[in-house]
Amino acid sequence: MPTLDLQSKPETLHAFSKLNAKCAATVLVLPKTLKPATLALVGESLGADEVAQNDYFVGKAGKLLSKLLSDAGLIRDTIHITNVVKVQPPANKMDRLGELGLSVNDFLPYLKEELTLVNPKAILAVGAHAMHALTGMSEITKWRGSVLNCTLLDNPIPVIPTLHPSYLQRGQMHLYPYVRHDIKTFAQVGFSIYQPPDPYEQTIEPTITQAVDFLSELLSTGTETCFDIETVAKQRITCIGWTNGPNRAICIPFRANVHTNYWSEGEQLMLLDLMRQIFAKPGLVKIGQSMHYDMHFLLPLLGFPREPLFDTRFAHFLIHPDAKHDLGFLTSVYTNMNYHKDEFKDWSQKQFPKDHTLWEYNIKDVIATHRVYRRLKADLQEEGLYDFFTGYVMPFRRVLFEMEHRGLRVDTKLMTEWREFIEQQELPVAQAVLNKMVGFELNPNSSKQVGTYLHQTLKMPVPQTALGNYTVREEVLEALIARYPKHRHILEQILCVRVLKAKELGTYLTAPLSPDGRLKCSFGSTVTGRLSSSSNHLGQGTNLQNIPPHLRQVVIPEPGQVFVEPDLSQAEVRVMAWLMNSPKLKQIFHSGEKIHKIVGGWIYDKHPNKLTPDEYLIAKRTVHGSNYDMGERKFATTIGKPVAEARLIREHYFQIVPELRAYHQYIRDTVERERKLVTPYGRSRIFTGRLDDETFRSAYAQIPQSTVVDTINIGTLALWLIKPPDIHICTQTHDSILISLPEDKVEWFRPYVKTHLETLRRVWINGDWLTIPVDIKKPKLNWYGH
Template sequence: MPKKPTPATKPVPTPAAAEAVTVKSAAATKSDMQGKHVFLVDGSSYIFRAYHALPPLNRKSDGLQVNAVLGFCNMLWKLLRDMPKDDKPTHLAIIFDKSEVTFRNKLYPAYKAHRPPAPDDLIPQFALIREAVKAFDLPCIEQGGFEADDLIATYVRQACERGATATIVSSDKDLMQLVTDCVTMFDTMKDRRLGIAEVIEKFGVPPEKVVEVQALAGDSVDNVPGVPGIGVKTAAQLITEYGDLETLLAQASEIKQPKRREALIENAEKARISRQLVLLDDHVALDVPLDDLAVQEPDARKLIAFLKAMEFTTLTKRVADYSEVNAAEIEPDRKNASGASSTAAKASAEAVTSDLFGSDGVAKATSAGRTRATSDTAIKTPQALAAARLEAVRKLPVDRTQYETIRTLDRLQHWIARIANHGSFVVEALAPTIDPMQAELSGIALALAPNAACYVPLNHKQAGDSAGLFAAGLAPDQIAIRDALDLLKPLLESGGHLKVGFNVKFTAVLLAQHGIVMQNNDDVELISYALDAGRGAHDLEALAQRWLDHTALNYGELIGSGRNKLAFDQVTIDRATTYAAEYAALTLRLWQVLKPRLVAERMNSVYETLERPMIATLARMERRGITIDRQVLSRLSGEFAQTAARLEAEIQKLAGEPINVGSPKQIGEIMFGKMGLPGGSKTKTGAWSTSAQILDDLAEQGHDFPRKILDWRQVSKLKSTYTDALPEYVNPQTSRVHTTYALAATTTGRLSSNEPNLQNIPVRNEEGRKIRRAFIATPGHKLVSADYSQIELRLLAEIADIPVLKQAFRDGLDIHAMTASEMFGVPVTGMPGEIRRRAKAINFGIIYGISAFGLANQLGIPREEAGTYIKKYFERFPGIRAYMDATRDFCREHGYVETLFGRKCHYPDIKSPNPSHRAFNERAAINARLQGTAADIIRRAMVRMDDALAAKKLSARMLLQVHDELIFEVPDDEVAATLPVVQHVMQDAPFPAMLLSVPLQVDARAADNWDEAH
């Protein structure tokens, strides 16, 4: 190891630094601030930290997100009131970046050029934070041509020269070069002081050498180039050995490591430029003198007025209590209260949005474009931002000529480098089949901006000759799958980059099969679902037409049909690129349009807590799968075939002639033509309708023929859908069945499953229970079924506020026996089973809007008697009728109902002129508040479950979700420990968002198969 050399040359100082070396200001000789403590808050940095650290918080009155504003206000209060007496600020200022290009951009135009725009729901908070600073009567400082860090550097230099101590409120590494015996940093979020020792721990060098290390290591966030291949650790070693950057560069040719030597020689100028970029200017001619930063007591009434406008109840009370002011007497500040807006604010929204895109449709991320959103005229309302973004994106033409096919690793690395310096990007995995557990990866589509998209073909087939189509193997000029994924893996697994997609779960499961666990995802389909469940389709083609007025390329047309139909990996790469790249590009456009609506329409919490976390949860469940017993299914197929044959014979006998039971046309002619049953209606083709609803209605009226048809259809469906088909779904690699869950398929938030559908196996009849016996635990394990008991009845008691029902649930009473006792005056003790059964049918029937016909058919009693029961029920529990009427009226007025957790279930046809459609929507809306809230609760439980089990070091794995039930596979010796954990998570799922007055009950049992566990 060579001895530390004497520097051959000294670093070239900036003009400001040169002044510091040669000139001592008059202030340097003063000690007039002895004992003073100057606090300088890095405002721009703190805004983003508060935004990302705090959960979404929306102002109740208008849905404006204010989490960063609250974090900022709490920080200011802490500094002014909660700091120890010997550590309180005597001088305090909040320093912001001004929205102009600084001297660094002139030195290096690419400086900070790749930073993404601020998040949509943060933009409206910038101006409010400045208003908060003013409400605290604190200086709000920004200065053209300089960054906040330069102003902070100048203030701390002056403070120390005048005998004061200084604290920089920030954890930004760029400010660590300022730490001395006189200057410390304070991270308020972690309540941690950063001094010389902490800087050395982070950089490996003392503060005065931090600039040298940063010049070598560079900074991808700020686009400081540095020297490629040299990180912080290596840079620290070099600076420790050579003393400073110029000495190192002067002697770079002596370095033994070839790659390091060549990198330093080739990039010496980059390193020098990087040093100038990271070196802070501590001799700025300040517009606001240090003495003007002296802390003064804020006007309590003005501060409270601002806090009330923000609806910060807790902080308002703290300020009022401290100041001994009656907050109730103070009106909220009108300027910043809900509904406050201006023409200038709206114009700013349009300006910010249009500035996001260049003429070619590529997102801008220049310093000027980025900081524009932080000006005092920034958008005041989320609604304005959403409207402006929609208009801007719709106006931007789709340019397919800009899509690129990536055929080499060099071009893929180029795209990865672009993405690495960007905060978000779209990624889509393309495959020839819809089962991600068995699909081969055809390619990857990426998008950075509305027209900046590419496709990476990985496994496309080449058309063959007469020996057979696609017999010639892979098409040429494709990257090997493993090579491409190895390059993409760090980016896809990075928590620092937001991956946007459409049906992200498919991509997540498919990539997980290749060893990649995607982190930090946003799903456009789920954003649309959170906003518009019930108002239309959520597929990409429908959304592109609805929001972008663009007709997307049709997948069916791409692959063809009939004998000429191709799999996606058989489509030519050029055509595949156009489709896949556009799919990714449209996904990005839709994300830019729909994401702001979450805040504007107060649906951000629904998306962030009920939709987005489910992607990873369900992806894990789908990959786990469940074991089935093929022999059980084989025996059941034979039984069901015999049952279907018996029902066919009975149907033929009732019809009085030979018929094809599977022919809706013949069934309709028998029922409405020959038998003359009531309620017949014809389809557009002129045939009688024999839908399940019509058959149900007729069966409820006591007609045997439609009942037999329903029974035949059910057993035939169970045979074809489950006992015959389930063995075909066994994955040859895992020997398990893997269902696929759909998150955006129902109006209420309930999940659905397909390929195979495990949600529709009947649980209340013997045939369905037999099928469940075929779902088994692997040897050494048990299946655990955990089921919410009567959750919708409990929620009815909660939402409708029925005191007698709520008390019954709190007391753990038999709710059906209690209902029977209330209705029929029969004591609970010794109650006949028939009476309880009738009360149970009414309890559950009321939730689903059962008719007198339906109840009569279910209980086998006259319709008039059933109608009397329903009437008596509402008389005994009038709150239920009031709830149903209020819910129906609300939905008619607003077009939706809302769950306890804020999910909106839309029923636009509730005003339909068609009485049948209108009645159906009314019943659905009434039930949706209950079913939707139950769906939200089990989603909350599922999201927390894996972490809760891991925290207890349990090996249980959540496999399936079926409505109100979760199914787990648990090692035999962990069953006893697992059951209470599962029950606790499920019962406490509503907390802390909601504190229910009615307790939730979860029944959990373990057995060898699903039926026995249920």
């Protein structure tokens, strides 16, 4: 091994001459010194600032790195800092090094010799290229925070990968705390105070006696258990993992060698009976990560587990809604266990994993999830959210699971008719109109065709990627509509054809139904707590939140029943009136008038009853867009007016409701000072990322949207708990719920709906009680309303 001469300079390394010759046509920047260091940091390549100052990490990314190091308790000057690539690639793109006649491999001999001489106790790999050069591993978003072995050096120095500061600066600042966590791990490893993962006891390939004994002990003395299944092609269970505490687990297989039953029929029945008893045991905390997936498979075998339940995904979502929530990420943040999620999981691939590989993977999953649970439980308690989570979030997930599992009944004949109508009539006509407008056959889904036409023919500035490809997403076209109203009709027709082809046909009317002909989905959440939905684990269904109203005709009640759809009246704008404490707006709501109608009268200086439909719609969109400080161009697009006219309309609204600007300033001040907002229900959101205009707009919407969604969801949970079996809660759409029930029970159930969605849901805001009225319209025979 080379030895370090304290008088050595970077130019004296054996690998220098060859590297210097290869880099003769560009600027080569070497480390300032070669001194022994406990810690070493390896970045990727140089930027313009680094070339100009002949040093590493001195630009914007370097300043952010310095802050990260300082926040983690480290002194930058004590760390040996270097890069893998010691030149600036063209356009700062590593994949363009070849244009300089260079490759990453050209720099590795020097890096190896450099790090061998410095001989650090730990290395921080900053960025994906640095991680790959040091460890051979890829996909840094998965491996960040893990403690890996350095494969570049002969001496196995531990490497801790983390995200590059420049990545955070590209809209990912919410990951700042996690990068800081990685750097703290790096410091702990370097200074020999890192606590390696606690060992755990695992039982794989159990005998029937071992399996029965483990489950029996869990049933009799266990207080918390994590369960997790692995599947064959997402269709059949291969094994179930169980924990009894965070350091002991068993994997109970049901299949071996892909298709062979592991147990005899009698043994399997015995084990399933014990598992059913565990699921039914009161007081035993059942822990899972995205446990809805497991429950769709386990429900027919074990029934639904009795409370208390704890889903680590949704616990983390409640605390940090802006972050990632997959188990790999949670494991990296809340445990010292290395990333393992790329090991075989689902037997859907052509080459099946060996049984032991899958079973050990299953054990790692349940151990990691159980350990994450312990940390998340403590965090929930510290944030004052534990009761909110266990008393509302988890019970409401049970309601959502039932909605997912049952799905929506569909009139398949009408669905086919709608699809054929759009395919054969509406879409061809819309395409023909577009072709006539532009003078040739234009494919609205072709970025090249649309971008070329808009840019070269209509002379509009169309954004382009680094490779020169046009970007013509929906929001880009909407922005062009606001800037170039004379081309509005063409741009709107392009969007119209896209909606018919991609949304109505491609997303909704061709959504795969379940074998029983029902439309299903999987429910998630947005940062405000609003529900989101997508196709389920089997690829069935679609996003139920955004189905166009006219297509909802295909959704019908259960046989012999009708739909009732209670919705909260003017919910978000009503909450906003209380939040900004506007006497004028609150008086309108107390009077029972429609807020948008009155505001329209103010904007257009006419009697509210004389507003045209377009004026009413503009007033409605003005209220919503202004409340959340929508950008000028987007607002102009939304109301269909030129930017200058849209600006005047919005300024008029701000003059009418001066409290709105004060509310925006209050939110900005609170977020800047505390980085946290709390709703009247106690839901909180921590803002960890960059504080820019988009962040503040999101913050303006946080409290009103969260308040509305928790009002409707808590009320829905209460109704679900008291309803008889023949009343079904089918789905929820932000401020309304869809209920299927016998027609003769509509009037009987109406007062319960009003009580739980309205009377019991009043909230205290700014020294005043707010009750959001619930509208319960007449029964209907399909979701649309007929």
